[in-house]
Amino acid sequence: MSLDGAGAAGFTLLENASLRDRNTLRVDARAGWLAEVHDANAIPDLLGHPALHGKPLLLLGEGSNVLFTGDYAGAIVTPAMRGVEVLGDDGTSTRIRVAAGEHWDDFVRWTLSHGHAGLENLILIPGSVGAAPMQNIGAYGVEAGEFIESVEAFDMREHRVVHFDNARCEFGYRDSVFKRHPDRWLITAVTFHLPRAWAPRIDYAGVRDELKRVGIERPAPVHIADAVVNLRTRKLPDPKLIGNAGSFFKNPLVPAAQAERLRAQHPQLPCWPAPNDLAKLSAAWLIEASGFKGAREGDAGISSRHALVLVNHGHASGEELWALAQRVREGVHARFGVMLEPEPRIIGAAA
Numbered sequence: 001m002s003l004d005g006a007g008a009a010g011f012t013l014l015e016n017a018s019l020r021d022r023n024t025l026r027v028d029a030r031a032g033w034l035a036e037v038h039d040a041n042a043i044p045d046l047l048g049h050p051a052l053h054g055k056p057l058l059l060l061g062e063g064s065n066v067l068f069t070g071d072y073a074g075a076i077v078t079p080a081m082r083g084v085e086v087l088g089d090d091g092t093s094t095r096i097r098v099a100a101g102e103h104w105d106d107f108v109r110w111t112l113s114h115g116h117a118g119l120e121n122l123i124l125i126p127g128s129v130g131a132a133p134m135q136n137i138g139a140y141g142v143e144a145g146e147f148i149e150s151v152e153a154f155d156m157r158e159h160r161v162v163h164f165d166n167a168r169c170e171f172g173y174r175d176s177v178f179k180r181h182p183d184r185w186l187i188t189a190v191t192f193h194l195p196r197a198w199a200p201r202i203d204y205a206g207v208r209d210e211l212k213r214v215g216i217e218r219p220a221p222v223h224i225a226d227a228v229v230n231l232r233t234r235k236l237p238d239p240k241l242i243g244n245a246g247s248f249f250k251n252p253l254v255p256a257a258q259a260e261r262l263r264a265q266h267p268q269l270p271c272w273p274a275p276n277d278l279a280k281l282s283a284a285w286l287i288e289a290s291g292f293k294g295a296r297e298g299d300a301g302i303s304s305r306h307a308l309v310l311v312n313h314g315h316a317s318g319e320e321l322w323a324l325a326q327r328v329r330e331g332v333h334a335r336f337g338v339m340l341e342p343e344p345r346i347i348g349a350a351a
């Protein structure tokens, strides 16, 4: 059943909804109810709707960082509010408020085409603007949190609008207060401040080499964006062509002494120092060395281009994808004594 309240009520509700086009791993799961919010002011009405009464609620953006291991019996709420608004420019920086339902990559391209620098390293990251603060999305040495002035959200527990300034977002590496309390706050809009003062950030993972390769010596923001697009396109499979959720495993943090022992046995293992006497290991290397790069079980696979990427070659179920991910984790653990953690949110019975 579909209840179309977008015009009058500011939201739409669909019963027994397919999620296949709403997650980039292309898992054919279903939701008991799916609500799309077109107007943030309508959230209290939506939450009071009889269809949602007593149901568990899950917040979902574009589904590029989730794995549904089965159907979701409760109600999924997706922000679909659109709009980009320049709030002001005081000569040193521009403040821009963006609705949660905008596509992140569209917004980055909008900033560049309107002469605002800062977000160029974050081009081509899939997903919605509303999800960007969630794990403080980052790439090529830059994090979204550096440019977020404030976040507007609806508190799903206390049923009221809440404003978070940057400090209250508690941004960390792929982390924020929102990530630590999933489904508590529905992020409805994000305000960015993009400083006029700009310096290229090109010291990370091949950006400088890529610029050199295309003959750019003094890059402008658009040149860096182009270089990042080239690097990302070469490295990561396009979810439009093959289902995936980007990096599926986090680089594991282990005690420094354990990293040293592993490096003594495997000098090629990439390893970076981390605070608190820990060390970060390359999950991609561990997976490849355990023989899983390019592995395939039915339609579930590990990309042959990048060992961190779990792929759906066609019709793999969420359960099958999760089962392969578990085998990879167990295989790496058996060989190296290190347990990998998934980066995407695992949703469903098996989670």
Ligand SMILES: Cc1cc2nc3c(=O)[nH]c(=O)nc-3n(C[C@H](O)[C@H](O)[C@H](O)COP(=O)(O)OP(=O)(O)OC[C@H]3O[C@@H](n4cnc5c(N)ncnc54)[C@H](O)[C@@H]3O)c2cc1C
Pocket (backbone or CB within 6 Å): 024, 058, 059, 060, 061, 062, 063, 064, 065, 066, 079, 100, 125, 126, 127, 128, 129, 130, 131, 132, 134, 135, 136, 137, 138, 139, 178, 182, 183, 185, 186, 187, 188, 236, 237, 238, 239, 244, 245, 246, 247, 345
């Ligand atoms: C090919 C590929 C490459 C990627 N590369 C990167 C990368 O370089 N860097 C990086 O950081 N990430 C990367 N990712 C992961 C992903 O793009 C980001 O995590 C993105 O922010 C997810 O956005 P989404 O709208 O799809 O969120 P979803 O996957 O729908 O949701 C992710 C989490 O955020 C929550 N959420 C979503 N929207 C809201 C909201 N409005 N309010 C509150 N909670 C919400 C959900 O409940 C869930 O817990 C990549 C993914 C893919 C598929």
